[in-house]
Amino acid sequence: MSELAQLRLLLDSSSDVHWLIDCASGRLLYLSAAHAALGFSAEEAQQHADKLLAQLPARLARWQDGDASRLRLRRELVLERADGSSLTVEIESVLVLDKKGQPLQLAGVVRDLSRQLAERAEWETQQKRFASMLSHEFRTPLSTIDGAVQRLEMTSANADEATRKRYRKIQVAVDRLIAMIDDYLSPERLASIGRKRQANEISPEALLETVGEAARIRRNAIKVEVFGLPQWLRCDPQGMRLCLDILLDNAIKYTAPDTAIELVGKKASEGGVEFSVIDHGSALPEEEIARLGERGFRGRAAEGIAGSGLGLYMARAVAEAHGGSLTAQNLSESGKKFRIWLPIAV
CATH class of the missing domain: 3.30.565.10 (Histidine kinase-like ATPase, C-terminal domain)
Structure with a gap:
């Protein structure tokens, strides 16, 4: 088996879809067989490839004008299947240059993001559960303290100024913590961190x-x-x-x-x-x-x-x-x- 055949076998065995386009003609030179595993027929895969090919001239023009950001691109897309379902994918592509630095081919890979999106959704669900539990754990003792301090203040008519000042400090601290919980420890707020x-x-x-x-x-x-x-x-x-x-x-x-x-x-x-x-x-x-x-x-x-x-x-x-x-x-x-x-x- 030739090295080229071995490489094709390796790419066809991957769960990602690999492809190669000739920059001069815009012709699709290679498309790995993994598109079938993603639920796309050869015809559907070709249709999506044609959409990418239609964007190639504008990309090459920007590269020729000195836009170095066009060398490597990565983006997320939602691809529609013939049965009405859709698949979220990441498409990464890079211009392959010749010895003179001119675009020769466009090589790329399509990655299925279903698993990552499911893991992200599960993580966010866990974060929301955690935030709800955490908010409850903090609110319960704070509510007890808040009620006790209010009762002390109502019955402290004969207390000295230093004692009343301590009560006020406790009340201010409790109010601050409750405000922090309301502002920060909501399920939606905690789940959004990092996102x-x-x-x-x-x-x-x-x-x-x-x-x-x-x-x-x-x-x-x-x-x-x-x-x-x-x-x-x-x-x-x-x-x-x-x-x-x-x-x-x-x-x-x-x-x-x-x-x-x-x-x-x-x-x-x-x-x-x-x-x-x-x-x-x-x-x-x-x-x-x-x-x-x-x-x-x-x-x-x-x-x-x-x-x-x-x-x-x-x-x-x-x-x-x-x-x-x-x-x-x-x-x-x-x-x-x-x-x-x-x-x-x-």
């Missing part, structure tokens, strides 16, 4: 400083350090602040009052950026590290401390919605580090 394109409008350094300043109300010894971060960052600002708030809250909650905590932002060695919360308290049990971020999981250190085991789960969900990750590790000297990694170009 909508965010503007480059958040300063990562300002984000870290804001989060650190808010946490210093509870722990003064919080140090913010920034190394080589970009001036602007594309992310969901509220989501990223929520992640950092959760990590700092845990660091404060599970360390002694005099333990130093560091909030660090820098370029990641593997590319992208990382935000880390580092404390110098006790280490994590090695057998628990892999389970951190599981819904409802609480380690041995959480015994006797109020909580639901949802904080790290929520933080990880938001990080992963950005295409990133949340990991934890013990430090060789002392303490531990929780790290948010985001795949953002620097």
Whole structure:
């Protein structure tokens, strides 16, 4: 079997549809047999190919005019079948150039996106369920606190000013948390994180400083350090602040009052950026590290401390919605580090 025949056999065995077009004549030179597996007859495949061929002259003209973006294109299309059904596909094509840099052929591939779309829909469904559960878990204790504070305020006519001031501070904090739930933890809002394109409008350094300043109300010894971060960052600002708030809250909650905590932002060695919360308290049990971020999981250190085991789960969900990750590790000297990694170009 010749190398050309082997190549054709390989392409025909693929689940993707491969094709090749001659730029000079606009003739379809090759179309792999995978179109049948996608539910298209040879005639239907040819009809869709003819539509692509009709767009080739305009693409070549733009390339000749110096538009380098025409070299490689990728787009999603909905292709109609003869039986009335449709299929969402991704079509990627590239101009094959000769030695003089002139377009010789157009090579491309058609990929079935059905599985990816189904997985995306399932992920969004899970996110909505998670957000509904999370909203309920937060609202229940907050409603109890809200009712108790209101009763205290109504019966505090004889209380001193300092006591009434504390009641007002509690009420303001409860109102803020309820507003955050209404604004942020709705199923639709949480499911949209990472799906909508965010503007480059958040300063990562300002984000870290804001989060650190808010946490210093509870722990003064919080140090913010920034190394080589970009001036602007594309992310969901509220989501990223929520992640950092959760990590700092845990660091404060599970360390002694005099333990130093560091909030660090820098370029990641593997590319992208990382935000880390580092404390110098006790280490994590090695057998628990892999389970951190599981819904409802609480380690041995959480015994006797109020909580639901949802904080790290929520933080990880938001990080992963950005295409990133949340990991934890013990430090060789002392303490531990929780790290948010985001795949953002620097």
